[in-house]
Amino acid sequence: MTNGNIRDFLKIVFVGHVDHGKSTLVGRIFHDTDSLPEGKVESIRRMCERRGMPMEYAFLLDALQAERDQGITIDTTQIWFKSARRDYVIIDAPGHKEFLKNMITGAASADAAILVIDAKEGVQEQSRRHGYLLHLMGVPQVTVCVNKMDLVGYSQDRFDAIEREIRGYLQSIGVSPDHVIPVSGREGDLIVGPSASMPWYPGPSVVDALDGFRVPAPATDQPLRFPVQDVYKFDDRRIIAGRIESGTLRVGDTLLFSPTNKTVRVKSIEAWNAPAPPMKASAGQSVGITLDEQIFVERGHVASHESHPPIETDVFRAHVFWLGREPLKTGKTYRMKLANTEAPVTVQSIDNVIDTGDLSQRAGATVERNAVAEITVRSRKMLALDEFRDNQKTGRFVLIDGYDISGGGIVSMEGYADQRQMITRRASNITQVMHDITDADRARRNGHKGGVLWFTGLSGAGKSTLAVATERRLFDLGYQVYVLDGDNVRFGLNADLGFSPEDRAENIRRVGEVAALMARAGLIVITAFISPYRSDRDRARQAAGHDFHEIFIQADVATCEARDPKGLYxxxxxxxxxxxxxxxAPYEAPDAPELSVDTAALPVDACLDKLMAYVEETFTRTR
Structure with a gap:
């Protein structure tokens, strides 16, 4: 669709198994729509005659001599193309297994995709892998072309069988193809119009299908994301430079910089080669801005509007495609690049390794080359990012192993909380009150030090049972002790919280602060909370300082489910x-707890004895 002299623009990637005819199909589209430079077809025809081969339309695209010699596409080829309706960039991506990295590069920037399948060979493993990758990369629109119909005698039965198989597979991974079209790239059937050889097919031609793809909403309609590329100093000005990935910013806007959570107003927008300083800038523009006050900003920080900030987290789930020479491993640290952010990240867990052929899933400690997996990633610093479904630009990342880009992935926060609320301090003009009574004074009065025994573990592991029993024993021995239990706290202090990841994190934040205050008052506080996220337990440890003791009440899911005291499982x-x-929802077991108590292996009395021995050793009585 056009608007005055402005035409729609779309980027289309062509993918498929090697030798299924992608380049031939694209070359034929250019030929049949008269989109080729004058003399191009004749030069390719003469070259094919010199080599003693029939006319090869794929050579219209293949730019590398190595491709002509081997008959495969090695790198992605991008060529402008115009239909009567709109402008296109057609991306011809490689189909060979060894060049999947280039295929991903091509798909990453595409608005829609054509998946090409050989009518004679049918749906291959690589066809399924490419379909899954299109889903993984978030390509929103897909049409399937069943090519080389001339090799199967234009058989409707053969086409129907392939259509059923590929539709079933794509729909099983959440992709609904717009069309499945029978074509012959070599003979030109159903490229720009109907085919006399396939009168049984009532649908659109390939070009009609291209023109039917929807133009995506402009990135300017999304919330502002301005990743900082660098900070430059000119005279007395500090210019924050970067590329606006989405949204629009204006002079006078209040920006929130993540992950520092500092706010500041835009004083000016600086643009290169502009006749006058602009008053606004939008997605796709590289600009510099100055601020009305000096705050700490560095490369990788993300500016947004306060009303729609990115997520802040140090842990997230990810769907990854691994291309490294060495397998992806649990516990290994890689370098992650997301927008302009670079950070060391560790693979906390490999949750599922996915077979792209039959979509079966298995657990594993490694992900081999060309495999797809769902993993959990933990960063050493707080990150500003988005879920891929909300913003592709700030929800897509790559992993670097050594010096090689070895994997690509998309961000999912399933089961994890946005930690922004937990790390943002809103109160100002506050001063802590210093007590005249010291910790040593309280310890002498009570006969023991105060502290927090933080029981963590799955539901049904025995946290509450052991907490109450430990409290009874300590109380009978004269200790000042109190139990904060998860369910009890939710009746009062945290009655306003639900069970979303964000509410769970806030629940633990509040409990951690209360427990720390009670410990400073000289009590031994026993908490019995699942507290599934390491980051939340780390904040509780930070609140209590050296008085915090993480106690892992350990039992596997099968044991806990067999007990199921509350019927929750x-x-x-x-x-x-x-x-x-x-x-x-995930549970992140402690890395190095002060004490582990295995309730699946030990009876209650033995677990209790172990806990008492730890308390008596750690909280030495002073009277």
């Missing part, structure tokens, strides 16, 4: 509880 398996730790 049964409800979770039935789908009645959506975010249940260990079933539909």
């Amino acid at each position: 049964q409800k979770a398996r039935a789908g009645e509880i959506k975010e249940f730790t260990g079933v539909s």
Whole structure:
């Protein structure tokens, strides 16, 4: 569709198994729409005659001599193309397994895709892999071309069988193809119009299908994301430079910089080779801005409007495609690049390795080359990012192993909380009150030090049982002790919180602060909370300082589910509880707890004895 002299623009990637005819199909589209430079077809025809081969339309695109010699596409080829309706960039991506990295590069920037399948060979493993990658990369629109129909006698039965198979597979991964079209790139059937050889097909031609793709909403309609590329100093000005990935910023706007959570106003927008300083800038523009006050800003920080900030987190789930020479490994640290951010990240867990052929899933400690997996990634610093479904520009990343780009992935926050609220301090003009009574004074009065025994573990592991029993024993021995239990706290202090990842994180933040205050008052505070996220427990440790003791009440999911004292696992398996730790939400076991108590291996009395021995050793009585 056109608007005055402005035409729609779309980027289309062509993918498929090697030798299924992608380049031939694209070359034929250019030929049949008269989109080629004068003399191009004749030069290719003469070259084919010299080599003693029939006319090869793929050579209209292949720019590398190595491709002509080997008959495969090695790098992505991008060529402008115009139909009567709109302008296109057609990306011809490689289909060979060894060049999947280039295929991903091509798909990453595409608005829509054509998946090409050989009518004679049918749906291959690589066809499924490419379909899954299109889904993984978030390509929103897909049409399938069943090519080389001339080689199967234009058989409707053969086409129908392939259409059923590929539609079934794509729909199983959440992709609904707009069309499945029978074509012959070599003979020109259904490229720009109907085919006399396939009167049984009532649908659109390939060019009609291209023109039917929807133009995506402009990035200017999305929330502002301005990743900082660098900070330059000119005279007395500090210019924050970068490329606006989405949204629009204006002079006078109040910007929030993440992950520092500092706010400041835009004083001016600096543009290169502009007759006058602009008053606004939008997605796709590289600009510099000056601020009305000096704050710390560095490369990788992300500016947004306060009303729609990015997520702040140090842990997230990811769907990754691994291309490294060495397998992706649990516990290994890689360098992550997301927008302008670079950070060391560790693979905390490999949650599922996915077979792109039959979509089966398995657990594993490694991900081999060309495999797809769902993993959990932990960063050493707080990151500003978005879920891929909300913003592709700031929800897509690559992993670098050594000096090689070895994997690509997209961000999912499923089961994890946006930590922005937990790390933002809103109060100002506050001063801490210093007590006249010291910790040593309280310890002498009570006969022991104060502290927090933070029991963490799955539901059903025995946290509450052991917490109450430990409290009883300590109380009988004269200790000042109190239990903060998860369910009890939710009746009062945290009655306003639900069970979303954000509410769970806030629940633990509040408990951690209360427990720290009680410990400073000289009490031994025992908390019994699942507290599934390491970052939340780390904040509780930070609140209590050296008085914090993480106690891992350890039991596997099968043991806890067999106990199921509150019937929660049964409800979770039935789908009645959506975010249940260990079933539909993650649990991050402690890395190095002060004490582990295995309730699956030890009886209650033995577990209790172990806890008492730790308390008596750690909280030495002073009277």
